[in-house]
Amino acid sequence: MALDLPFIWAALIAFAVLAYVVLDGFDLGVGILFPFFREEEERDTMMNSVAPVWDGNETWLVLGGGGLLAVFPLAYATILPALYAPLIAMLLGLIFRGVAFEYRWRTKRAKWVWDWAFAGGSTVAAFAQGIALGALVQGIPVANRAYAGGWWDWLTPFSIATGIALVIGYGLLGSTWLVMRTSGHIAQNARRFAYGAGAATLVAIGIFSLWTPFLKPLYVDRWFTFPTAVFSVIVPLLVVLCFYSLFRGLRIRHDSQPFLSALAIFILAYAGIGISFYPYIVPTSVTIWDAAAPDESLGFLLVGAAILVPIILAYTGYAYWVFRGKMDPEEGYH
Structure with missing residues (x-):
């Protein structure tokens, strides 16, 4: 039985993007919350909480983007011209925040x-990612295997709203991360922010759950036609349970439960997008099989991925294990 290599690679890239969103999402969230903490010692501790892992988190962005270019070149050539502006803004934001990690301690x-x-770099990067996601969800026009839209097609009320929602969602991840990793006044303030960001994220998910299906006929069929309509019950129910776990964890001061619940919320939201998209990689124009490179290339690259992805998972897991537990304010990134 022949392997469906485009499907396997689509799953690998989807996993890489999800890993980036949930891992880099919380350290972007820490940056988003940065202006709300005034004391220098608090800001030092906040940065130190993500300093050992932030650059490793961005490995998944490289894997996802590089994999898209190598494995689905048609999708890469279609999506990039449509989203140049938000993607460039995202990269500039990531550069500024990366440089800030080094220079902030030198002056x-x-x-x-x-x-x-x-x-600012964290907020811009998060907002730009949300805009790019919104533009992708609302659809990219394709003609003759090329992008057929204009320079500003990405800028719509839906994409702007998606950008704002992702900033709020990353703020939720960042605040729950601080609840888990810090103590004292920082954790107390972070818990308060987590309540607000959690409530705002719940409202945003409700709005987009009602808004998104009506952007494309495919989305309506996917969510309201049997058998996939069962997800319209299962996914919202799981999301509600995760929010209950989030707020309960904050209330009973179980430090890790809110963060794990926030991660689960993001995973479910991501799964909802995947349910809407499949089998399209450029909705609703190009399927994963239409966009895939030849099977010979996919098979060759899969050998490398089979070696590299477990290594990345291993060193990522090891880094989080080594730096587990509460932050010591006297130690950190210098």
Whole structure:
């Protein structure tokens, strides 16, 4: 029986993107919350909480983007021209926050500059990712195997709303991460932010759950036609249970439960997008099989992925294991 290589690669890239969203999402969320913490010692501790893992988290972005180019070149050539502006903004935001990690510790007089570079870069990157997601969900026009839209097609009320929602969602991940990893005044404030961000995220999910299906006929069929209509019951029910777990964890002060619940919420939201998209990689124009490279290339690249992905998972897991537990304010990134 022959392997369905395009499907396997679509699953690998989807996993890489999900890993990036849930892992880099919380350290972007820490940056988004940065301006709300005024004390220098608090900001030092916040940055130190993500310093050992933030650059490793972005490995998954490289894997997802590089994999898309190598494995689904038609999708890459279609999506990139449609989303140049938000993707460039995202990369600039990531660059600024990455430089801020190094330079912030090297200066006293200009420390405020790098504080804002870290906060602004995180917010811009999150907002741009949300805009790109919204533009992809609402559809990219394709003609003759090429992008057929204009320079500003990505800028719509839906994509702007998606950008704002993702900033809020990353703020939820960041606040619950701080609840889990810090103590004292930082954790107390983070818990308060987590309540607000959690409520706002719940409202945003409700809005987009009602808005998204009516963007494309495919989405309506997928969510309201049997047998896939069962997901219209299962997914919302699981999301409600996750939010219950999130708020209960905050109320009873179980430090890890809110973060794990927030991760589950993101995974379910991501699964909902996947249910809407499949089998399209450029909805609703190009399927994963239409966009795939030749099977010979996919098979050759899969050998490399079979070696590299377990290595990435191993060192990522090891890094989180080594730096587990509450932050010591006296130790960190210097």
